[in-house]
Amino acid sequence: MNERRRAILEAAARVIARRGVRGLRVEELAAEARVSKALVYYHFGDRAGLLRHTLRFIGERADRYTRGRPPGRGEPEDSLRELERRLLLELQDVPGVRENSTAWGELRASAVFEPELREELRQAGGEWVREIADLLGRVDPSAPDAALVSAAERLVVLLEGLSTRWLIGVLPTGHARELMRGAVTAEVEGLGRGVGLPERCPVGRVR
Template sequence: MSAAPHSSRPRSTTPRGRIDKQQAVLTAAFTVFARLGYAQARVDEIAAEAKVAKATVYNHFGDKETLFREVVRALSETALTANLAAVEQLVNDSDDLPANLREVGLQLARCYCLEESRALRRLVSAEAPQFPDLLDVMDEVSHRVTQALTDRLARLSLAGRLLIDDPELAAAQFTALLTGSVDTRSRLATRSVPDAELRAITEAAVATFLKAFGK
């Protein structure tokens, strides 16, 4: 009798329960840090929010500072994934490029306006004097999204769909058209922006972008 074939998927060495508790602590910590700020947040409050023992928080993250950094990194990764998924929808062979740009722009604006994204920007900005390196974490997300958008715009230019000499600059300008207006409407991330307003912002951003780079 032949042996059963080995699975090509690597087996996890981390128990499922440990991963679940770690995620629960990260989620709870973000809630508490966003509400109280780093200095006022206490580990016992985070443990209570996560419904775990205080020792569990320390077992997973060691101390409050490490936990805070991991919270910012985890939320930044989540934001990056969502933004990259939006950019991937910009394709060369769309029958309606303006509509495609509007859809991508709207998804990016929605990502930027999520409560978690707004709370993360407020939190990192407030704690920047003590944790300046976390600004680099946020900047890396912006950089990777801009690079992904640069690649998509370069392909559209090569395909003759847009007239762009500097795709990276065009990507930065498209992003600025979206986020600049959103920052104004959201009062620097302190209020939510209704979806109807996001659609209007996106319409205006795409119209301006196509006046500069459309054929």
């Protein structure tokens, strides 16, 4: 990928995190990337094209810090702990993370009115769910697949909701993280008891 292209996308992420998709002005973005306005149009066609590419760019960048990188110096990590870590990763008061979360949340919200962003979001969401479902499966290997997927979907969607409220500022970081952890616990417990399946056994089995 061209170096300028990348610079523009990085600037776009920054500006979206600062002003929102609604507040994104091609001129501000160009200044931020130290590039002329015309170059932006040259590379991305129009505003909508720019948004599409930025969405993908941000998604890939999130992948990079979400996947991989265990926290310690190589001790094999408990599955439950890894699950929590992954889900809590987005709820951190660290500038880079916050920027990515803000921009991603903004693009997700604008997708309600911009259908061309949907496919990308659907895909990214699907991958997230599969990964979380995998981790849940390692925590409770006896749980049926459908239960794992449902639980994962709920956790991922909850995270999105928490993220929005956290970014708005009506939910302090610590509280958001606590709620997320609580949900993980509740879902894992639920898996063990067979709760939350389409057809469920009301007083589930014991492992």
